[in-house]
Amino acid sequence: MAKTRAPYADAFRQQMIDLVHAGRTPEDLAKEFEPTAQTIYNWVAQADRDAGKRHDGLSTAERQELTRLRRELRQVKMERDILAKAAAWFARETGTVPDKGSNS
Structure with a gap:
């Protein structure tokens, strides 16, 4: 059975999103922190949807x-x-x- 972990804190997610917007790559952040690069990409995409910058999914x-x-x-x-x-x-x-x- 796969192990599950508690969701990341909103503040941590926002910090990762801010670092990506500041120029860091999700791959670099994934090496330094726990979430995978794909997870960070997903967070950034969702934040962009919420901000109205993307229209390819639900806010x-x-x-x-x-x-x-x-x-x-x-x-x-x-x-x-x-x-x-x-x-x-x-x-x-x-x-x-x-x-x-x-x-x-």
Whole structure:
């Protein structure tokens, strides 16, 4: 099983982004610090999206909203399924709909 580590602190990420913007390469920073060069490239790209410099993906705020909306949709679907099952149960109990197993 792969080992996971705690996310890097926001201040550390910002420091890496600032160093890249100051002229350091992600490869040099990866040798000096723990994150990989690709991770640093990803942080810089996301910071540029958040600042409006790039338009090839979602900003952090958009990504958070998408996550919230997906969670909300999952909850609404679950509630809908529960209500549909409850409605079917009440219909069978009141005799307005025959049981699924009946031969009629």
